[in-house]
Amino acid sequence: MKMKLKFLPQIAATLMFSAMATLASAQTVVLYSSNNTETIEAALNVTKKKNASLNVQQVTGGTGALMKRIQAEAQNPRGDILWSGGFGTLGAYKEYMEPYKSPDLAAIPEEFRGPDNLWVGTNVHLMVIMVNEKQLKGLPVPTTWSDFMKPEWKGKFAITDPSKSATAYLLVYGLLKQFGRDGLEKIAANAVVTSSSGTTYKGTAMGEYPVGLTIEYAAQEYVAGGQKEIRLVYPGEGSYLAPEGMFIVKGAKNAEAARAFYNILLSREMQQELLVKSFRRPVRSDIEVSKLTPLPDLKSVKIFPLDQAAASEEYEQLVSLWNLAVNKAK
Amino acid sequence: MASISIENIIKEFSGNKVLADLSLHIPDGAFYTLLGPSGCGKTTLLRCIAGFYETDGGRLLFDADDMTHVPTHRRDIGMVFQDYALFPDKTVFDNVAYGLRARGVAKPEIKQRVKQAIESVGLSNLAERYPAQMSGGQRQRVALARALVIRPRVLLMDEPLSNLDAKMRTQMRDVILDLVQEAHITTVFVTHDQEEALAMSDKIAIMDRGRIAQLGTPEDLYGMPVNAYVADFIGSANVIPVPVEPAQTPATAYYKLSGRRLEGVRAGERFDADNGILVARPEELSLLAPDPVAPNAVPGSVLRRQYLGFKTTYRIRLQDGPEIRVDQGKGHQTIDPHPGDSVQVLFPAQSRIISA
């Protein structure tokens, strides 16, 4: 009696899955996604409007975890499309990608396209200075990256360990390219190093750190949520771009549906929706960010250009340089 | 319904010989008891017969069938345990029917045989009860019915009465004997209670450190213990080492005690020693006045007197000798001395001298 009861959930789940499988027979696409639930939800709502017959099954996890899964399944791919990962991470998994040339590619600037059409940018992160004004306690609002080399900022700002996050990696890479080893070491010596991007922006929003060097969209969410003390500063020396992209998995079982979904994800409607709902800055050049959101247009922000491919090649070197700098400061 | 032959059985536990080259033949239909203190090997022997222990040497036969390596469940035995071992989740009926079901007996027959078995132990109205709802005595009756209903070749009982109170114990003796005799089944009964053994057995095997110290009828063991161990274990006995004169006749022995020369009977097998052991049961001795000096009597003084109603027991210090116990039955008292009084203790000429 009891044993039977215990299995009810399992039976229910099994039934549910088989039901999903039957539904799927027409136009299914298996999405591997590292985006948060709200963003995926927004994307799926748009998808439903644009192509009602497309049934998207989602598998979620961190980008690293999903990449490892794609790697493990290479012989028998179960996912069709990955959305999304930093260009650096994508570059390390080229062999698992199916090239595809979307008709929408025309609207995407060259710099946001992967080599040989292996992947395409979906959105682009901007690395910014997230300020919690309440916690500044007399410190001036920082305006440049180099502010953080000053001694008064010691222990007052958070930066994510570059080996734990692709965006943090690009940030540190940018600092190195822009200010050289000396500059990076000075910043490292002053910084509080966190072990995930989330810790940095959450910690800043919650007042643990007066400032966090982090991703624009994450910081903007707190502003949008009504936290008046949160402010975004675009550093005067130039912000860094961390584009994210998607790809179709090599040997995808539902290649055709995957391509349809790929095009939807790249569409203007989709990119606008994700911008409005989740502050994901679009890669398309035909969307005016400042009209739809409080965020500035990309062209009005000063950008310090980085070579994404070179960035991922120097991974080991940079991480050990960073660790050295952090350890030195102790 | 089979004889049991145990031939040179050896059982070791981590190098320790618990059964040392033990042999015993139990004829068909006999009630044999294995008696001894804990650790003597009696339960081990029973479990070897049951097959719960694999033996390290020797053979076990039921009639002519070699059972030495047959697993328990194919030996066709019935077993009754000290803690009853009823299946707590099954009713009395299902407990008793268990063995029949395992044997694939047809349903109507099961019903009829189980009903009869429950009736034979006097529990007809409790067939649907669970073990937890019954008294110890009732549970042991169920266990008995369960063991017998399968009509096993031998019945093995491991201290089945020791968890019961004294009154129930005596009552159950009769229940067991009635059933066993009616079924005419070969029974091996393990106990540490000598009274139980004496009351129930055809023959008793007294066990000592993995061997059989003496095998015999209750009367043999009581009357003719072969050594001090047996004498002391069955009933109580004064066991006194004494110097023995060289044999003059095969039966009579003269020995010295407290300076006097006494006559006794030789018992046991060996007669080569100058030193013997006098075995005298307290109730066989009698007390005499200190004077005049009587034949076969020894002087002593009373240390303690205890009045027990049907008898009076005395502790006596023999002159230049050990302390002994003397029981004087009600109505057979010659004198009734008190502590400090001098007496003579009369040793009957049938007192047994065994070799040391």
Next chain:
Amino acid sequence: MSFIKSKWWPWGVLTVLSLIILGFFILYPLGVLFSNSVRDESGALSLAGFAQLLDNSMFLQAVRNTLVLGTSVTVLSVGIGVPLAYMVARYEFPLKNLVAILPVVTIVIPEVIVGQSWLLILGNNGLLTNFMEQIGIELPSFYGWTGLIFSMTLVYYTYIYLGVLAALRGFDGQLEEAGLSLGDPPLTTKLRVLAPLMLPAVAVNALVVFSLVVGNFVLATLLGSRVPLLSVMTYNEFVNEMGGSPLLQSAMSVISITIVGIVLFLQKRVVERKLYTMTPGRAPNAVRVKSGAALMFTGCVGFIIFLSLLPLFIVFVAAFTETSGPVMKWGVWSLSSMTRIFRSAPEPVFNSLIFASIATLIGVIFAVLASYLIIKKRNGLTQTLDYIVVLPLTISGTVMGIALVQTFNTGWLVLAGTSSIMVLCYAVRRLPFAVRNASSTLFNIPDSIEEASISLGVSPLMSFFKVMLPVMKASIISAGILMWVTTIAELAATIVVYTGGLETMPIAIFRQIDGGRLGMASAYGAAMITVILAPIIISIKLFRINLFSNA
């Protein structure tokens, strides 16, 4: 046929089979872990990993912090657990019966929920923090030592409480009376007679708490962002997005195993030397306390219970609170988080249910078999089985996860990336609990029942099924429920081994918290608590099974 057969069939064969399975899934991975810790990339023997760690000031600090945290939490847990146990054992006061729910609370409320809900209350944007801020009081940051020590103490004091309570109840009150009769004043008596006798029970449970704190990953990672700790560092080394170093992971794991190993060795020493020297006796009756003191007693106990239960309520409140992205709109109610997890992301819920069910099924079957062999068929081999079965208790979830994934990501049996490895993690980690549960019941079932069945002509194997299993039924069910309930909440090992699509509820909670979505995390938390409580309530109400009698 018969000699060999009767000797080895069926139990010998099953023992060997169990040993092979356990060896393969527990010993072998740990062996791989140890060997990985002393091998460089070329595979040659090298102590470079350890050298690198000892050279790393962060790592040394993490070890130091871990030991300091372990000590602080242990001391505080003793400070709360012992007086609480004493009050409950010796005094009668209003609402005392409430303490009966404490053991349930420990098992039922997952650590991840405890950490999360205290963040909701005392975190920098927490309910209480915001409230205090409005009236002008600034609470210290909950992240770091404050939060770690506070929440871990609240999770672990019950271990001390339950252990000491059991000892106090078994304590012979006559000893204390003897002390009094010899002319000692009451307080001196307590110190002289009671304290030395209670000390072993306190010490044993304190060491358990210490080892749990050292292995704790969940609270450490949720609350200790600025305090480097061994378990978090080990995990971080593992989850490096671009691939961490197996050498360092293994070396760190080995060091944490060593710390726990030393603690458990000490514990065993204490147990063997001291614990059973105490003669069980009749505990003195509880004394009814007078009104003023009663109020204080009820207040103390009530407050502790309140703090222990608070996470349950908070999680439900937060699950039904409106959110805007990461920002909680306290006081505004909404179903959006709940509907979102069921409509848009139900996968973790199903994963949890499926993995936990399979793991429980496997775990219970194996636990019944293993404990049967261990208790009823004692010999050298089953003794070994006993040791291996409880081994996972001494290994933190993170380390176990790393060992499993390092072992089963290559070779002929690749489990990494499949649901099997999640189930394996669950089964391996919770097996010791299920075995204990089944063993304690089996221990009380006399051997004779089974022998009776065999003597009646039923083979040993069939006797097991026909006699032992029915007798064990209640305890099998309760072992199953307890295992299911605790696997549902498992995070430390599965967070290491999971890959995309294998998310469970605790992992989802963890990731939502990491992404700053406390509302969503709470919604998963509410779902998880429901799934945990449902079978417990059903079994207690419907089947009248006392789940926690031998837990």
